[in-house]
Amino acid sequence: MKSVIVLGGGMVGVSAALHLQRSGWSVTLVDRKEPGQETSYGNAGIVQSEAVRPYPMPRDLGTLLRIAMGRTNDVRYRLASLSQHIEPLLRYWWHSAPQRHREATAAWARLIAYATPEHDVLIREAHADNLVRRAGYRLLHRDPAAFELAIKAAEENQRDYGVQFRVLDGRELAKAEPLLRDDLPGAIHWLEPWTVSDPGGLVAAYARLFQRLGGKLLRGDAQTLSQTSSGWSVDTDEGPIDAEAAVVSLGPWSPDLLQKFGYRVPLVRKRGYHMHYQGGTSLDLPLVDTALGYAMAPMAKGIRITTGAELTSPDAPATPIQLGHAEAAARTLLDLGTRVEPEPWFGTRPCTPDMLPVLGPAPRHRGLWLDFGHGHQGFTLGPATGRLLAEMMNGGATSIDPKPYRVDRF
Template sequence: MQSAIVLGGGMIGVSAALHLQRRGWSVTLIDRREPGQETSYGNAGMIQAEAVRPYPMPRDFATLLKIATGRTNDVHYSLTSLHRHVEPLLRYWWHSAPKRHREASEAWARLIAYATSEHDILIRKAHADNLIRRAGYRLLHRDPAALELAIKTAEENRRDFGVNFRVLSGSELAKAEPLLRDDLPGAIHWLDTWTVSDPGALVGSYADLFQRLGGHILLGDAQTLQQTSSGWSVQTDDGAIDAANVVVTLGPWSPDLLQKFGYRIPLVRKRGYHMHYSGGATLDIPLVDTARGYAMGPMARGIRITTGAELTAPDAPATPVQLASAEASARELLDLGGRVEPEPWYGTRPCTPDMLPVLGPAPRHRGLWMNFGHGHQGFTLGPATGRLLAEMMSGETPSIDPAPYRPERF
């Protein structure tokens, strides 16, 4: 029986472990915390079938000037930490040129095409359907001209990739969400996206399924990873665990581990915040306020507001200025009620400069595999990239061409 250690208990790691297990592998999942408690816990709770194009870096001077002068809530940065981000940001800017972004979108869309179908298999096997709503989400625009431009982009995505949407006028939006302010221009309702009432619980349910089927989950330190004569070894609370293969699915911490084996993989590390609110109005489905750079949606603990990207040091204290701005903007739209938690949650999204995940075998170490760097879509893409990775590791013909995601491109 083939054996593997999967390092990282987020959506990416748990999904990879399940796909290997389905193919008869003996798999041990190792993390420093229980599954689903890091980046996979703190997101907008959407499995985004419509996200067929990765997020490019703005290249027009006006938008970059807004970011630089702090006049947009999409991006916030710490000036003292900016030097950490300069090199990956320059690469990100280069890859965001129209031609290169189109090429990335083609590779990205091939993964997104499997997102809901691969989740659906795991949702049913994990008996987690109570966490899922298959009703899409709405992209709100406060400016009529911005709405018209967004409709044109949506029509392009429908033409090129087959995604489904509906345009809501202001009156239709008010009818669909009667507790919202009723003087808004309208919204795009993306119909194929699924939403999750508790993202951490969904990862936990997948992890429970993995254990029910015979998998092992242990607490341990990924930094203790060592190559041995027969494969790989990691120290856990239960002692050393050995396997012929190891999969690095540590999200933003992956490059730190891989660096000691000679791999230098750049990441744009984007911190995000969230907070729950209860006691006020409710939403039918999630709403993304594009002009103000945040998302909000109904969750088990109340309405969750999720922010855009903060560029800061990994160990920097919380500076939730984007959350404060998003909360104020949301209160313009509806009665949020009060904060549920005393302090906001925050975590880091691992984004590669070319906007594609790092997926495949390490070029210089037998049995070392990588699966990380999904940007804002790790929660969406975990089961899809987990399947592709397991196919590669098992010697199967991959469901899609894995070449665009190969680690050696860096």
């Protein structure tokens, strides 16, 4: 039986481990923490099957000036750390041009099409239906003009990709969310996404499924990965382990490991924050406040607010200014209650400049494979890219063309 070490216990790594296991590999999953405790823990818990277009960087001068002057809440930057981001941001801006974004969208949408079908299989096998609701989520709009533009964009997505939505005017929104303020223009209800009450819990359930099926889960240091005469080795709490192949699924930490093997993969690292609130009113479905750049989602621990992107250095202390603005904005919509945690959680989303994940073989190292850089959608896409990775590693036909995701495009 072929053997592989999968490095990384987030949604992407656990999903890759499961798909490889199902296709005949002996798999050891290695992480420094329990599965689902890093980036996969701190999201809005939405499997976004409607997200057929990756997030482009704004290119109009007005929006860029508002970001530069700190007048938006969806993007914030620390001036002292900005030099670390300049090169990947310039590449991101270049790839966000209309024609290049259309090309990225074509490759992105092919992966998104597999998001809910692949999650569905794992959810059922992991007995995790209690964590999942299949009723969509809502995009709230405060400005009528912006609402009309969003409706047109949704209609375009429906025409091009068949995604389903419903427009709710202010009266219909108030009926759907009766505890919400009742004087808002309306919302777009994306009907097909699934929402999860405990994102980290879903990853943990997938990891338990992996173990039940015979997979091995170990604590270890991914940075000790080394090539051997017969494959790859990494140090764990149980000592060194060896395998024919290794998969790097370390999210934002992946490029740091790959540097020692001579690969330079640019990432836009976007930090996000979240906090839970209890004791106030509740929400029926997750709600994204588009004007203020944050999401509110009903979770097992209460209502979770998740923020947009902060561009800072990896080791910078927490500066949850966006969370503070989001909390204040949310309190104008509903009775939020009180904070559950003493300090906010924060983590980093790994976004490639061309908005596509890195998926496939490392061209100069036999048996080394890559699966990271899913941007804001690792939680959504983990099972889809895990399937494609397993198909590639088994050398047979692939469900979609993997060429757009190869690391040598950089």
